[in-house]
Amino acid sequence: MTGHSLLAVIGSSILALLFIAGIRVRKTRRREKVDAGDPFVTRKVQNGWESDGGGGPDVIVVGAGVAGSALAYTLGKDGRRVHIVERDLTEPDRIVGELLQPGGYLKLVELGLEDCVEEIDAQRVLGYALFKDGRNTKLAYPLEKFHSDVAGRSFHHGRFIQRMREKAASLPNVQLEQGTVTSLLEENGTVKGVVYKNKAGDEFKAFAPLTIVCDGCFSNLRKSLCSPKVDIPSSFVGLILENCQLPFPNHGHVILADPSPILFYPISSSEVRCLVDVPGQKVPSLANGEMASYLKTLVAPQLPEQLQDAFLKAIDKGNIRTMANRSMPAVPHPTPGALLMGDAFNMRHPLTGGGMTVALSDIAVLNNLLRPLRDLHDAPSLCKYLESFYTLRKPVASTINTLAGALYKVFSASPDQARNEMRQACFDYLSLGGVFSNGPVSLLSGLNPRPLSLVAHFFAVAIYGVGRLLLPFPSLKRMWIGARLISGASAIILPIIKAEGVRQMFFPVTVPAYYRTPPLN
Template identity: 50%
Template sequence: MDMAFTHVSVWTLLAFVLTWTVFYFTNRKNKGTKLAETVVEERKDGATDVIIVGAGVGGSALAYALAKDGRRVHVIERDMREPERMMGEYMQPGGRLMLSKLGLEDCLEGIDAQIATGMTLYKDGKETNASYPVENNNFLYEPSARSFYNGRFVQRLRQKASSLPNVRLEEGTVKSLIEDKGVIKGVTYKNSAGEETTALAPLTVVCDGCYSNLRRSLNDNNAEVRSYQVGYIIKNCQLEEPDKVNLIMSKPSFTMLYHVGSTDVRCVFELFPDNVPSISKGDMATFVRNTIAPQVPSKLRKILLKGIDEGANIKAVPTKSMSATLSEKKGVFVLGDAFNMRHPAIASGMMVVLSDVLILRGLLQPLRNLGDANKVSEVIKSFYDIRKPMSATVNTLGNAFSQVLTASTDEAKEAMRQGCYDYLSSGGFRTSGMLALLGGMNPRPISLIYHLCAITLFSIGHLLSPFPSPTGIWHSLRLFGLSMQMLVPHLKAEGVTQMLFPVNAASYRKSYMAATAL
């Protein structure tokens, strides 16, 4: 009796478990089918896949890239007029490569963009030419840069993105993000008619620049103002070497002149917060005449003063630095200057954001449903590591180069400045290696560390020449400490593994810089 009851109980239990299992997996399959059908149905109804806040270089490029993959994209831009910016006027060779991989290379056409093959560096009456390496550089693209009016380039990108039927480009001011239990569902914004409305999508990308009003609600990192870039345009003139950026190691910091059009030249110089003359009162124009102009080589001085004499519109904008951090909130991503900034002296901001767009697009392509916040979060975390070879190289180089270009009465700092000039003047592997790093042609943090160490040794050699002295040895030790101060914070911020492990850089080059991806 007991044995029969036991058998019946066991078989009843097995039947129940089997029935429940069949029911569970059948129901799960039906739910998955319904979810897929719902996603398809939403797409048929025109629902948005991605909201992008900001239609600058990064926002417009991302909109185009995602739309080419079949996503429905809603871009909300505060001002659709042509921007008037002093930054973002120079596209490094690496940036042009990224632009080509995104199918946007024709946006450099029809805007009077000028070819740039390198720079001419001036210091204490001497000059040297440093060009992007053409031979044996392992860079599978034309190694030249482009300089142009930023606004013209941005408008071409916007036109390219809006030419796709699944991109909606709208003028409006985003007020806030819509959040539900730590997941961003969309945005609240005021449209061009002044009406406050909402836009919903499974993924929101904040790409509204260095003055982002949304960043504070997502990240706790703050932008640090280090200096001011002061500049103006000189009309109807031409430099002797129009294909070179002229970089003068002046005081208190650098001065640059380069073409942004066939007959338009940009003059820009750096000042620090405690020494910014008034533009409105005319003090800045006087400062240019009396302080900047005498330090500029005679062949460039006439052009620099021409702009002042003709009453060029002088602008001053803060240079900001901000390390990249990820938001803990889901369903949202921050990109461009709202995400990561470095000193603009090396003109690589657009190159980094285009690299980021290329990486993000590739990671999102396999995801059928962007509404899976957990999977999207995994993608964003992967993105943060994959971008490191390019971003870490550029961030570290921008910080180091800006510090080296700053004039100082400190003997150790001035020796570093001289060592940098001597290194770039020496030619061969040293010059080509540094220009490859500057141009984004070799995004390898370990290569950058090598060159920074070599410049440090050049600088120490200057201090100890012709014979070592106690003072020279002391300043050499201080100089070594200065070079460590340039490098160590970035090792900490970017990650020691990402900076020193060469496999990461090799993987980046194979995935995003190989000819097969063109």
């Protein structure tokens, strides 16, 4: 009996050792398969989802900002497996991305994300107030035909982002992971996935049939997917005014100051964001007190009296931030297996607060294109089909982009008398009310994405300015200024339209990609 027991113990020990060795071999083989490029083996940090082999993601999303988070949730809600990699999952602290236009809110509703502006002390925005030389005019959003919930929203950017990330990560088929994507994985001109380092610094490869890059304005991946032509016309200097009552509650405020506009809007029930535009790429130094002096001596006297004390207190508090304002037209290189979205793809001057509206609209367009497709593995066919995305996005994107660039130039002071006449004409035109204010404000709000309407109103302002110059008695000098005004208006808007693409902007139905049909699965 003793011998049999001893043999049993020895046999059991050998079997246990063989079992453990087998497990180690299988684990080693799995790691080798990943290193060799097998599809997606990684950890689900939020929802406990782990997959390998054929169970990998359908889409990899790079970046979990507004575009990335909204895209991941939208695709995940449609049943797609999404792996989203974000460099930093802590709450961001930025001075832009705080104002969502009504058109953007409607897109949130369409995507099922409207609850992301709840429980963050977001403020309803009902329109704008313009101030110039002691005069002011209030411009309401044309919201009469919409549900009472529809309005703009303003909030702390970071709170909004965290709500979006939580919403995306709540889906069992969406994996949200902190990591830095260092490069795209390409094979024979097709993007197969990404290389990224996780929070611990370990390098991984993730594979999916479609990779969507949404890594923001500082994107290091966009160069292989588009022709980036980034312009920096100005910078914003940001402050927060505390316990300050705006002249027009629940409205954005635009001060047509010298040399360029100043913005105010609420971001919580007790805080007002102020953004001072400083033209050019150089701003006064924060370190040596030059910035504080600039704000106190040049900017503060141009503000409405009601805001001056709170503005000066904010300067003395010292929490002054700066950020370069970037614009970049969308010039994509259609690439099998990859797509650009958000600020990585297209930027405009943030004066009009249209960036998030464009991003959310783009997501809605893309999701509608992808919805009929269950299999995304035919990269060349999918790439050809998604060329229609670049045309279908144009009505919203080109309207908001063009308006942002044109308004910034019109609202900025100039030594040119004709440009200043255009600036005054714009203020007076909007002050007329009715169709003269409703039309431009509906364009600004993203509620009326019609490029032809934008061009019509822009040149109506120019003609209105010329008419004011020539009445009651025209003179050669006034006629010359009027001619320069029309010429200057053309010089402002035509280059922007050219960069957006005349054919795609005004005649999209003539573009072959407009009629692309889904590839057969």
